[in-house]
Amino acid sequence: MGRMPTFNVTPGVADAAELGRLLLTAWLETYPNPDAGIDEAWIRAAQGHQATEQGIERWRAFLADVERAPGDHFCRAVRGAPDGPLIGMVCGLRAEEVSLGPMYLLGPAQGRGVGSALMAEFLAWAGPDPIALWVTEHNQAAVRFYARHGFAATGERQVWKERLPNLRMVRPGGGVR
DSSP states (O other): OOOOOOEEEOOOGGGHHHHHHHHHHHHHHHOOBGGGTBOHHHHHHHHGGGGSHHHHHHHHHHHHHHHHOTTTEEEEEEESSTTSOEEEEEEEEESSSEEEEEEEEOGGGTTTTHHHHHHHHHHHHHTTSOEEEEEETTOHHHHHHHHHTTOEEEEEEEEETTTEEEEEEEEOOOOOO
16 A cells, blocks of 8 residues: 555644544444454443543643643644545653553554654654553554554553453653653
C-alpha cells in the first residue's frame, strides 16, 4: 500500500467532538472479539461516552490543557485531506513518567506511514524520558507497531472492565531533548 498524504493538526478545543467520535469509531473497528465477549454493545457501553456531551467536555478540558501546558500535555491528530475528517490521533501526558495514549488510526490510515509519522511527533515531544503505555494484548498489530518504535513488554498485565486484557510496554529513555 502506498503512503497516504496526511495533514497533521494540533487539535484545539473546537475539535473535541471530532476526537471523541474518532476514538469511539476506532474502538468499534479495533476491539470486537467474540471469544472475549467484546461486541459492539459492550464497546458502546464501555466507550460510548466519548461521543456524548460529557465525554466531549472531558476532551475540551484535555485540549485546553494541551494549549495551556504543552510541555505536560500532548495531542496530535491527522486528516487524510485538508478539510477531511480526522483519521488518527496520538495523545500523551508528562507527569511522574511520560505516558502515551490514546493512540488510534482508523482502518484506511493503517499500514501507510501515518502511525509512524504521529509516533515521530510524540517521541520528539517526549524527548529523552522513558515512555510507558498500555496496549490491548490481542491487538497484535499495535503491539508490533510499538515494538518497532522501541517499546518492550514489561510483563505487567491488567484486565480492563473484566474483559480487555492489556499489557504494559515501556520505551527506555536516553534520547536527546
